[in-house]
Amino acid sequence: MSIASQAEQILDRVRAAGAEGDLIIDQGEALSLKAKDGALEEHKVTSSQVFGLRVIKDNRVGTAYSEAADGESLSALVDQALLNASYAAVEAHEKILANALKLETQDAQLSPTDYTTVAEKIELALTIEANLAAKPMVKNVPYNGVQDSIGERQVFSTTGLEARSKARMMHCYAYALIESGDKNAMEGIGQAARRFAELDPDRLVDRAYQNTFDILQGAAIPSGKYDVIFDEEILPSLFNVFSMMFSGKSAKDGVNPMRDKLGDEIADSKLTLRDLPLDTDGFGYALFDGEGTPAQSLCLIKEGALSSLIHNSMTASYFNSASTGHGTRGPRSTLGVGLHQLEIDAGTADDAALQAGEYLVVTDLTGMHSGANPISGEFSFGASGYLCRDGARVQPVRGITVAGNFYELLKRIALVGSVQHWNWERSAKMPSIRFTALSVSG
Amino acid sequence: MLQVTKAEDVIDHGLSLGADFAELFVERSLTNAISTLSNQVQSVESGIDFGIGVRLVFGSKVLYGYTNKTEAEELKRIMGELAAMDLRDPRVLMQAFDYSEPVEHHPAHRILSTDADVDSKVAYLLAADAAARVSSNLISQTRGACRQKEQRIEIFNSEGLHTTDARNYVRATLTAIASDGQDQATGMWSDGGLLGWEIKEQVDPKKTGDEAARQALVNLSAKACPSGRMPVVIGNGFGGVIFHEACGHLLETTSVAKKASVFHDKMGEMIANEAVSAVDDGTMVNEWGSINIDDEGMQTQNTQLIKDGRLTSFLVDRLGAAQTGYERTGSGRRESYKYAPASRMRNTFIESGDSEFDDMISSIDRGIYAAQMGGGSVQPGTGEFNFAVTEGYYIENGKIQYPVKAATLISTGPAVLKEISMVGKDFSLACGMCGSVSGAVPTSVGQATLKVDEILVGGQA
Numbered sequence: 018m019s020i021a022s023q024a025e026q027i028l029d030r031v032r033a034a035g036a037e038g039d040l041i042i043d044q045g046e047a048l049s050l051k052a053k054d055g056a057l058e059e060h061k062v063t064s065s066q067v068f069g070l071r072v073i074k075d076n077r078v079g080t081a082y083s084e085a086a087d088g089e090s091l092s093a094l095v096d097q098a099l100l101n102a103s104y105a106a107v108e109a110h111e112k113i114l115a116n117a118l119k120l121e122t123q124d125a126q127l128s129p130t131d132y133t134t135v136a137e138k139i140e141l142a143l144t145i146e147a148n149l150a151a152k153p154m155v156k157n158v159p160y161n162g163v164q165d166s167i168g169e170r171q172v173f174s175t176t177g178l179e180a181r182s183k184a185r186m187m188h189c190y191a192y193a194l195i196e197s198g199d200k201n202a203m204e205g206i207g208q209a210a211r212r213f214a215e216l217d218p219d220r221l222v223d224r225a226y227q228n229t230f231d232i233l234q235g236a237a238i239p240s241g242k243y244d245v246i247f248d249e250e251i252l253p254s255l256f257n258v259f260s261m262m263f264s265g266k267s268a269k270d271g272v273n274p275m276r277d278k279l280g281d282e283i284a285d286s287k288l289t290l291r292d293l294p295l296d297t298d299g300f301g302y303a304l305f306d307g308e309g310t311p312a313q314s315l316c317l318i319k320e321g322a323l324s325s326l327i328h329n330s331m332t333a334s335y336f337n338s339a340s341t342g343h344g345t346r347g348p349r350s351t352l353g354v355g356l357h358q359l360e361i362d363a364g365t366a367d368d369a370a371l372q373a374g375e376y377l378v379v380t381d382l383t384g385m386h387s388g389a390n391p392i393s394g395e396f397s398f399g400a401s402g403y404l405c406r407d408g409a410r411v412q413p414v415r416g417i418t419v420a421g422n423f424y425e426l427l428k429r430i431a432l433v434g435s436v437q438h439w440n441w442e443r444s445a446k447m448p449s450i451r452f453t454a455l456s457v458s459g
Numbered sequence: 460m461l462q463v464t465k466a467e468d469v470i471d472h473g474l475s476l477g478a479d480f481a482e483l484f485v486e487r488s489l490t491n492a493i494s495t496l497s498n499q500v501q502s503v504e505s506g507i508d509f510g511i512g513v514r515l516v517f518g519s520k521v522l523y524g525y526t527n528k529t530e531a532e533e534l535k536r537i538m539g540e541l542a543a544m545d546l547r548d549p550r551v552l553m554q555a556f557d558y559s560e561p562v563e564h565h566p567a568h569r570i571l572s573t574d575a576d577v578d579s580k581v582a583y584l585l586a587a588d589a590a591a592r593v594s595s596n597l598i599s600q601t602r603g604a605c606r607q608k609e610q611r612i613e614i615f616n617s618e619g620l621h622t623t624d625a626r627n628y629v630r631a632t633l634t635a636i637a638s639d640g641q642d643q644a645t646g647m648w649s650d651g652g653l654l655g656w657e658i659k660e661q662v663d664p665k666k667t668g669d670e671a672a673r674q675a676l677v678n679l680s681a682k683a684c685p686s687g688r689m690p691v692v693i694g695n696g697f698g699g700v701i702f703h704e705a706c707g708h709l710l711e712t713t714s715v716a717k718k719a720s721v722f723h724d725k726m727g728e729m730i731a732n733e734a735v736s737a738v739d740d741g742t743m744v745n746e747w748g749s750i751n752i753d754d755e756g757m758q759t760q761n762t763q764l765i766k767d768g769r770l771t772s773f774l775v776d777r778l779g780a781a782q783t784g785y786e787r788t789g790s791g792r793r794e795s796y797k798y799a800p801a802s803r804m805r806n807t808f809i810e811s812g813d814s815e816f817d818d819m820i821s822s823i824d825r826g827i828y829a830a831q832m833g834g835g836s837v838q839p840g841t842g843e844f845n846f847a848v849t850e851g852y853y854i855e856n857g858k859i860q861y862p863v864k865a866a867t868l869i870s871t872g873p874a875v876l877k878e879i880s881m882v883g884k885d886f887s888l889a890c891g892m893c894g895s896v897s898g899a900v901p902t903s904v905g906q907a908t909l910k911v912d913e914i915l916v917g918g919q920a
Contacts, residue, residue, distance in 0.1 A: 053519075063526070079503065083507040084509045085487075104577050156718065159714070384834075384845035386834060387835050388833075388847045418915065
């Protein structure tokens with residue numbers, strides 16, 4: 018039986034129960050390779066499928082999922098979702114959208130056919146490990162890999178929605194462990210592409226090695242206040258950690274500190290931040306959100322002023338607003354909100370201005386999942402990077418912490434660079450930003 | 460869950476491709492998750508996870524795949540794709556299955572396949588919410604969560620192993636949010652174990668609500684934390700997360716075999732202060748990190764990792780044993796059929812000492828008492844770690860002075876082990892989820908309150 022037929026049967030049962038519903042079906046295939054000491058250490062082949070149902074009956078929402086696709090399990094899926102709904106509180110704002118759109122991504126663009134053989138992918142994995150291991154002082158390459166994954170999502174609803182997206186991502190990564198005397202360091206980097214030929218293993222190896230070698234002799238610096246530039250990998254991570262500040266759902270729940278600050282100056286006027294889901298250069302591309310609402314570009318901070326929160330249909334209804342196409346829902350998760358891919362507008366500062374005087378370039382933050390409080394904005398992270406002066410590195414830095422309040426930090430932007438950079442995962446595109454007076458403990 | 464004849468056919472096929480070892484890990488899990496927002500049910504979710512993990516080993520190479528389908532042809536197809544580059548004449552003969560049922564160390568009664576007990580769980584969470592909010596009008600909101608899982612597994616391998624097990628997990632958590640109109644702060648309390656909803660008889664929703672609210676109120680009043688190198692007293696229970704992250708992961712053969720652990724060549728050597736003895740124990744009855752058998756079918760055990768400061772054992776799974784030569788310790792664990800097993804922790808803790816809490820505090824001129832720890836991370840290759848302090852106090856002149864916020868502890872595993880100079884008597888365990896190469900598995904961390912003589916504290920003051 019086809020996926021569409023199974024979906025129709027499930028939704029017919031939902032209708033028969035006097036409910037509305039939508040069904041997400043995720044399918045995927047992936048190949049994962051890891052090398053160790055010149056041989057393949059892991060070779061993983063997977064295929065997966067999961068059905069996730071949301072039903073709404075009498076303004077109560079219930080969800081259930083099943084990885085088993087037999088008739089009995091899918092019947093139980095409907096029954097369980099309806100039972101779960103009976104326990105839920107009345108939620109007048111959550112609805113199955115009256116959305117009968119037919120949406121489909123372009124496979125040629127997002128999921129191109131690639132005739133690379135498994136043998137060629139294995140060769141790539143072995144080459145990356147061998148070439149990095151051959152560099153001076155490299156003890157080993159404990160973490161490395163090549164992955165090729167295709168994910169497909171289909172969303173159907175009782176109101177006639179049929180949305181389908183499919184995307185492919187090939188990526189490789191490597192981390193080198195370098196030892197010299199009593200010093201050691203481990204750093205790495207990754208690459209992502211839609212086609213195998215777009216991966217550049219030589220560049221990957223060179224960057225992974227250089228990142229590790231350069232930080233090896235790092236030492237703490239005196240405690241104090243420093244101007245800081247987070248590199249292109251770290252800056253998007255920092256915004257992600259505090260992304261709750263844009264969440265319409267957190268605003269509805271009363272825990273978003275920006276809830277009542279629409280239009281207020283919450284950042285320096287040099288900052289303009291957007292979410293651009295339709296930029297196909299990025300892997301955060303989305304044609305539609307978790308409810309099947311077409312995704313759209315959205316300005317979040319305009320010249321320092323908070324211009325919008327992100328909404329799904331429920332939070333939008335609560336705030337008497339419109340969905341911004343930021344609903345998140347997976348087969349296993351309830352309706353939430355989430356960003357697609359962030360972009361900060363390029364500023365006017367050239368490198369000479371950004372790099373004038375003394376400043377700290379932070380290339381790694383640790384403890385980002387535990388050392389941050391998105392409600393208060395406070396953070397305290399382990400950090401490493403480089404102390405620089407007038408564009409030149411003065412010393413590598415390790416064993417320090419950086420601490421502050423992210424929401425206050427947004428107001429201490431001295432300069433925004435004129436060139437945007439993708440992070441390696443191609444999920445965010447941002448210029449360098451120089452923040453002032455961040456507390457460093459060494 | 461899988462016909463024995465089908466399993467036999469598929470494993471035999473794996474060996475016919477030239478594999479040294481073939482294994483099928485079959486899993487069917489039921490889950491139920493209830494969340495509340497203050498005094499309302501926010502959602503009730505449930506699901507069925509089902510799949511089969513296929514592992515082939517050729518020498519030191521591990522090939523792994525999985526599928527949601529049960530047809531022998533699909534399982535053989537995956538094996539064929541996995542082994543495509545390694546095909547060779549058969550090396551090993553399959554051993555006939557010898558079914559064994561593990562000894563049940565962790566009885567569970569109110570299990571998910573019988574009844575999800577939604578009404579009872581909702582009542583518990585709402586009672587905890589009420590307790591939290593009645594404690595202070597500064598408690599603006601609570602978030603409750605109760606998650607129960609029934610995992611049934613069946614393992615077949617080419618050495619004749621055929622076994623089954625059922626694991627029942629339940630965990631209830633309340634997070635309280637305190638607000639004074641300007642600042643917000645959070646506090647959290649959680650109980651859980653390897654048992655059914657009968658845990659309700661052992662836990663008190665009032666205590667859960669009171670404790671979450673107390674932490675939130677302390678944090679709301681907290682001042683900026685001083686920074687720099689200083690002595691730190693780390694509280695019992697979840698304070699053990701530091702040992703888990705900074706040392707436990709470095710003792711897993713997953714990193715030892717790669718020489719990505721600073722302890723890989725330190726067996727038998729003093730790696731910690733002699734005040735430190737530590738174990739990883741899967742046998743503790745109904746504890747969150749316990750198991751009957753590991754995910755490779757081996758009976759669990761109590762493993763002494765460090766005795767009086769000396770390294771006595773690693774955590775060893777099947778692959779780790781082959782790579783390092785150490786005996787297996789029943790430590791092969793995985794989140795689900797989607798992961799190949801790897802050496803992982805169970806209930807891991809520093810054993811009790813004989814120091815008094817007051818003596819630890821009074822020995823410090825300027826330092827921090829980290830009463831509650833949050834999460835953290837570690838880089839296995841270097842042992843560098845960081846941890847958030849979720850409830851902390853400044854110590855000066857031998858006395859606790861005031862609460863501090865946004866503190867982070869930074870050090871390396873080898874360094875901190877040698878800086879632990881005093882271990883107290885108030886041992887307790889706490890639940891956590893540990894993420895690593897084989898996914899997120901339930902683990903307990905634990906210790907008595909202990910003193911670290913010097914550690915880098917990151918704060919804002």
